[in-house]
Amino acid sequence: MPGSRVVIAVAAAVLASGCASVSNSETDSVRSAADAFVGALAKGDAKAACELLTPKTLRRMEALRPEGCAIALGTLKLPSAAVREVEVWGDAAQVRTGGDTLFLREFAHGWRISGAGCTPRGDQPYDCVLEGS
């Protein structure tokens, strides 16, 4: 029955698209962006860390701290422990490091940090020191 074969093929493609969010290359891209961010924090390179923020996070940071991201970020004392777990769903990701939970979004130029210094609040969104969501 050709009709049902088409339906099954489309359904399989749709299932595959649902599972595509956990592909290895995406996970690796997220991991390397998170590595670069915590690596910059560990080295005290706040300018490099600021360049890894999403545009909205950067705008929010600079609206709250007129001295600019590169100076303000150093005062936030964000944890810089190594990346341990990565979870990717579509264009968003969550990364657990030794001392923090990071949130990332995907942009044309790569993955960027949308939340850092985050602590859970039960059913509420995480409370993040740095956030752009």
Place this chain on the structure above:
Amino acid sequence: MKFLRDNGVGVFFGLLFLGALGGQAFAGYADLVQRRLADGGAEPGFFRYLASSEFAVDVAENWQSEYLQFFLYIIATVWLIQRGSPESKPPRDIGLESDQKQQVGSHAGPEAPKWAHAGGWRTRVFSNSLGLVMGGIFLLSWLVQSVAGVSAYNADQLAMLEDPVPWAEYLGTADFWNRSLQNWQSEFLAIGSMAVFSVYLRQRGSPESKPVGAAHSTTDEAG
């Protein structure tokens, strides 16, 4: 031309399906772009959107409800009747009906499908093949909705700085049941109301209607 005339229903609805799916793709993409820009994300590419869980879940949630509707209608009308509706059989035929009336086994004619007179499991499977395929597509579409749905849901969760949920937990979320039930209620309303309306209303020339002059009490007669 003869092919088109003989397959008008399939071709017409097939083209409508493709047109509507294309329209949904463009409208859904525009909607996603708006939401992504509002929540601080990036504008996705159109073709990436077509392969995304956002598009898949919106397509699958409607598919599953349509196939559920027809599956239930096919199965329920074996035992349930609506007196006066051309969609219903008369009360004397309630149930699976006799082999003679269903033209199976030794009652199958020379042009009957092979499995109608094969007997045994093949006749049993063929006797239920419409329900099995419609029910199977429903279950498959609903599974796809759940898999694509958890992916889209988790992307939104992460964008809002919330934890993602595993698939099994997603099956208990309001998002999953809201998507399912909002489609089911409309399907059940449409098919139930059509069965009742067709008792009293007519559409001249349509096989879904009784002949215009047929009595309201006449059941199982298409015109």
